[in-house]
Structures are given as structure tokens and as C-alpha cells.
Amino acid sequence: MNRATVSSSLPSSPSRRSFLGLGLGAGAALALAACGSSKGASGGTGTGSSVLKWGWALPTSWDPVFSSAGWDVHTLSLVYAGLTKLDPHGAAVPALASAWKYNADGTRVTFTLRPGLKFSDGAALDATAVKKSLDRGRTDPKSLVAPQLTSVKAVSAPDPTTVVIDLTHADYQLPNLLAGKTGMVVNPAAFTTNAAGLASKPAGSGPFTLTSYTQNAKAVLRRNPTYWDAAAIKLSGVEVYPLPDASTVVAALQSGQYNVAQIPGSQVEAAKAAGLEVQVIPSMVVATLDVNSSKAPFDNPKVVEALKYAIDREALLKTQAFGHGEVSYQPFPKGYAGYDPNSANLFPYDPDKAKELLAQAGHAGGLDVTLTTAVAQGEPEQIQAQLKKVGINAKIEVIPQAQFTQIIYIQHDRQVAVDQFAGRDSAVQAFQVLFGEEGLMNPGRTTPPELTAAVDKVTRTPLDSPDYPTVLQAATATAVRSTPNVFLYTVPRILARTKSVSALPEFTVVQRFEGVSVG
Structure with a gap:
């Protein structure tokens, strides 16, 4: 593989990727207007009414620039996408960008966007939007991702599908870095009109769109038909809940409160005895x-x-x-x-x-x-x-x-x-x-x-x-x-699921749900 260029046709190769919690404080139920029913939102090849009920964790903020826990990347990846994503081994592969290329000395990287990209509200996701999102992350005085972008000197958008990032020095880690919270592209229309609102109402282009959110209790998401890889998303929606109590998680899975949940090592045998499927996924924790x-x-x-x-x-x-x-x-x-x-x-x-x-x-x-x-x-x-x-x-x-x-x-x-x-x-x-x-x-x-x-x-x-x-x-x-x-x-990621849920992709860094279905 030419070190200067990556494209969607290239194979994955191992190269790679937090947990620091900080609460948001007292919360209230936040109702978000849903754009159509779950059935109507499915669209594309991922039609159906299967909903994944995930006992996991809710984010400290739905705004990736101000999210204070690395662990949030798992839920934020449901509603945001970046120029790149990480493969099962943690190597950067194409996402919103179909390819990227470094110059000879590693001080400039040029990303080529896929054509026709859209945010979940239907607005165009072009190079200018990417530039504005990255600039916000690196220049906002209170940004929590700015320290990771200190090598970025300037971001430009010479045309709608080209994003050029100039660096202060050679930095070949950038494609990996942009696969996480640091590179999640936020719709500029949201942060230019109501940046504070992003804490509870994300504006991205991920596989799902948040439709309702009760802080510390539940997040309801529906499938986003405009996601760049929508064909791989078989679920009609996802419901995310706080981390289940260890003593009751198996019973909650049996009762249908969840159909997938994180469990501690102490509950693995009990989950298996209850007829649940258990996946022990290697992680970076x-x-x-x-x-x-x-x-x-x-x-x-x-x-x-x-x-x-x-x-x-x-x-x-x-x-x-x-x-x-x-x-x-x-x-x-x-x-x-x-x-x-x-x-x-x-x-x-x-x-x-x-x-x-x-x-x-x-x-x-x-x-x-x-x-x-x-x-x-x-x-x-x-x-x-x-x-x-x-x-x-x-x-x-x-x-x-x-x-x-x-x-x-x-x-x-x-x-x-x-x-x-x-x-x-x-x-x-x-x-x-x-x-x-x-x-x-x-x-x-x-x-x-x-x-x-x-x-x-x-x-x-x-x-x-x-x-x-x-x-x-x-x-x-x-x-x-x-x-x-x-x-x-x-600390591996241990997920128990009911037999109605298909096997989960085993990504080391971020839990993903491409190809997952609920029967």
C-alpha cells in the first residue's frame, strides 16, 4: 500500500485507539421532535421494525466537542460520522471520506468526500461544513478536543468534495484521530444557531438520529436513511439505557427490558445459564x-x-x-x-x-x-x-x-x-x-x-x-x-444478548452495529 494514499478499496491493516466520566448535573426530560415514524424512517435496504434495546451508558453530552468521557464515543458514534472510522483492529478506513493522501513530507493531508453526503436533517454535508466543524473543535475556547488538534495549522475547502488539512509538522496519526470524537462532523447550522442545544440534541450524519431523550434514563434513536453506509444498517432503531445493575441485568434481559446489555464478568455464567448469548469482545480498556x-x-x-x-x-x-x-x-x-x-x-x-x-x-x-x-x-x-x-x-x-x-x-x-x-x-x-x-x-x-x-x-x-x-x-x-x-x-467488553439479536460486530475500539438485526 502506498503510504500517501488510502481508498475504500484498500484492505484493513492493524494500526490504532477512554474512560473518564463527568456528570452533566441535574437533568430533565428533553422531548425531541421526531421526523416521521420508525417504519417510515427505515427506508433503503435496511427496512424493518427491529429495535435494539441496549443497556450500556448515556453520554455526558451529545456534543462531541464538549463530551467529557472517552466512553461517550460508543453512543456518539450512533448519531455522528467522521471522515474516517476504525476497522475491527483499530486502523483508520474510509467513512465520509472515500480516500485521503498525504504530501511528501507529511505536513498536508487531502481528504476526498463521497458525493451527495447529507446531515440527518437533509442539509448538504460538503467540504465547507467539514471545515467549519473541525475549526470549531480546534478553536472554541472550551473545546475538549482542541488539545488533540494542535498539529492542525489550517483547514480549507477548495471545492465541495475536497478537504485540505495543513499541519504544523508531519503527523501521520490524523486519519486515526479523526475517526473518534475529535473528528465527528457536526452540522454547522446547529452550532451557529444554538450551540448549547447540541448537548441534548445532536446534529450529525451517523447511522441513527436521536428522536427523544430523557437524561439519565433513556435515548430513543431511529435509523437515518441518509447515512453514507445506510445499506449496512438493518435495525430500524436503537434505545440506549444507563449501565444496568449487575444484580438485575440478567433478569432484565430475560424480561425484554433490554435485548443487549453490558454485563460484568461475575454475570457471564448466569447469563449463559439463562439461555443468553454472551460475547467477550477484546477492547482497549x-x-x-x-x-x-x-x-x-x-x-x-x-x-x-x-x-x-x-x-x-x-x-x-x-x-x-x-x-x-x-x-x-x-x-x-x-x-x-x-x-x-x-x-x-x-x-x-x-x-x-x-x-x-x-x-x-x-x-x-x-x-x-x-x-x-x-x-x-x-x-x-x-x-x-x-x-x-x-x-x-x-x-x-x-x-x-x-x-x-x-x-x-x-x-x-x-x-x-x-x-x-x-x-x-x-x-x-x-x-x-x-x-x-x-x-x-x-x-x-x-x-x-x-x-x-x-x-x-x-x-x-x-x-x-x-x-x-x-x-x-x-x-x-x-x-x-x-x-x-x-x-x-x-477489561474486555462483555455483551449479553437475547437469541433474537444477531451476532454483534467485534470492533476493538468502538461498538458498531452494521449488519445487526433483531428477529
Whole structure:
């Protein structure tokens, strides 16, 4: 494959891609005017009246520019499309754009739009609309995607089907980056007239259109017949509900409240016994301990290293995830280009070594820390017990999920927190979030210079270059050896479904529903 050009006829190739929740606050029922019935909206080859009832999660905002949780990408992908999308392995492939091409030095990329594109309200989706949407994302003072677009110098639309993005430096990650929230194209008619309204009434060109929304309760969507790949959408609609309670999710699936739902590892056997189909889909999510290296005692590298050896990851995986997933010492799972085999067993459980390192750091008699979490029981308590064995006395502090991001990642005033990280659409974006000086999940706000250099090299390496996996893995190796982040185990996406629902596509990064039907 020519590294400069990608088209819809090219095969997919592995190259790749969050979870930070922040509540919207008190909500009210928001009624949205529906444009016709579900039956009439089906249209095309995806006719029918099959509705998927998905027990999953509702977004922090329906506006991708102000969505504050990476996890939102799953629901936002129902109503928005981007120039690209990610294939099952996480590589960028054509979506609204049928092809793209870089110039010789990687400082300009030209996207060619498919002809006749429309937003869900029927308005034309042309290059000018794409330009306005991207410019809003990178220039709005309160944009949460702007940090990912700092390499973009200018966006232009020389003709209706051509979008040209000029870059400040070579950046071959852009096609992957634009496949997620950062690149979702928002109808300019919406944000120029009522930008605040996008929080509850999205205006995109995705496979579905939101018709009604009750905050924290339910979102109802109907099939969008003008979606660029409408022929692949067999469902007439989707209903999205908040994450089901673990103790009742199987019964809710049996009763028909949902016909697809996320379930924890603890419910897999019960779901199977109830006659439900269960798919365990590999994902980019990894359980973590986020360590603030600007706070004592973790400003001492030896204490950080002791922490990494003090954790029995196998025990956590077995108890907390019922064995669903794999022990991990890095942010990327096996099978992803950034997975570094040489870091596969980097910090094995070794309490004696942890004690030795603590003694070297001047804490032979032990030390006290505060372990912050949004979950009162379970994993924090198990980690607390493991740390006690090496002389680290951890006091558990529980804070509300809605305040977690603000306290841990904005105020930066906690020592160590229990969390999860679910990657990003591009590997460089993941590095920025986890390890960058302004990275949201880097509470210490420091980045080793050797890691900065390694990530810069990744940015400047074309995704289809034979050197790309080696360069990316080298950056991963540098990151996990030079930063305080403690990775624990991978967290697959576990979805149970009734037998009336066909098999779900197994996309690593974002759950998609092309080809899915409900009988």
C-alpha cells in the first residue's frame, strides 16, 4: 500500500485507539421532535421494525466537542460520522471520506468526500461544513478536543468534495484521530444557531438520529436513511439505557427490558445459564492506578517502583473480573501495534522486592497513603490488602463519580487513584492523555524527555510504514519504564444478548452495529 494514499478499496491493516466520566448535573426530560415514524424512517435496504434495546451508558453530552468521557464515543458514534472510522483492529478506513493522501513530507493531508453526503436533517454535508466543524473543535475556547488538534495549522475547502488539512509538522496519526470524537462532523447550522442545544440534541450524519431523550434514563434513536453506509444498517432503531445493575441485568434481559446489555464478568455464567448469548469482545480498556508523582511519597521513584511490584495483578483479575481479560503492564492489549512483548511481565508480583525498594527509599518501617476511588467496595479493598503486605497502609477515600475527574485530574491533589483507561483513536493521543504534561490522566503533569522524543518519532512515522510497529512499541517500552502509571489488567467488553439479536460486530475500539438485526 502506498503510504500517501488510502481508498475504500484498500484492505484493513492493524494500526490504532477512554474512560473518564463527568456528570452533566441535574437533568430533565428533553422531548425531541421526531421526523416521521420508525417504519417510515427505515427506508433503503435496511427496512424493518427491529429495535435494539441496549443497556450500556448515556453520554455526558451529545456534543462531541464538549463530551467529557472517552466512553461517550460508543453512543456518539450512533448519531455522528467522521471522515474516517476504525476497522475491527483499530486502523483508520474510509467513512465520509472515500480516500485521503498525504504530501511528501507529511505536513498536508487531502481528504476526498463521497458525493451527495447529507446531515440527518437533509442539509448538504460538503467540504465547507467539514471545515467549519473541525475549526470549531480546534478553536472554541472550551473545546475538549482542541488539545488533540494542535498539529492542525489550517483547514480549507477548495471545492465541495475536497478537504485540505495543513499541519504544523508531519503527523501521520490524523486519519486515526479523526475517526473518534475529535473528528465527528457536526452540522454547522446547529452550532451557529444554538450551540448549547447540541448537548441534548445532536446534529450529525451517523447511522441513527436521536428522536427523544430523557437524561439519565433513556435515548430513543431511529435509523437515518441518509447515512453514507445506510445499506449496512438493518435495525430500524436503537434505545440506549444507563449501565444496568449487575444484580438485575440478567433478569432484565430475560424480561425484554433490554435485548443487549453490558454485563460484568461475575454475570457471564448466569447469563449463559439463562439461555443468553454472551460475547467477550477484546477492547482497549485497561484497569489502572493513576499515580501523582508530584505528591509525596510518590515523588520518590523507588516508592513508585515498589508500588508496581506490590500489586498481585493475577489475583485482581481473578477476583474483580472473574478471569475475563489479561494481566497487563502497559496501556495497549495484545494484537495492537503498540503492544510491546518485552514489557509483558515487567513488574511481576514480588512483595519482597517491594519491601526492599521501600527500605531504599527510607520507608523500611512502612508508610501511609490515601487510595482514592469512586467505588466503595471490591477492587480498592483488595488493593488495600495487597499493599498492607508490603508495609503500605492505604486509607480508602471514596468520592462521587461525578466529581472524580475534577478532583483527580483537574485539581491534581490526590496521591493515587483507582481508575480505568480505554485508549484513544490514535496511539499518540493515548500517550498524550496518559503521559503528556497536559494529559488528563497524568496528575503529576511531568513527562520524561526521552518519552517526548519517542512519541514525536511515532507521530512522524506513517501508519503503513514497516517501521511503525517497532517505533510505536519502543515508545510504549519507554513509557512504562519511565512514568508512574500502574497498569493492572485488560477489561474486555462483555455483551449479553437475547437469541433474537444477531451476532454483534467485534470492533476493538468502538461498538458498531452494521449488519445487526433483531428477529
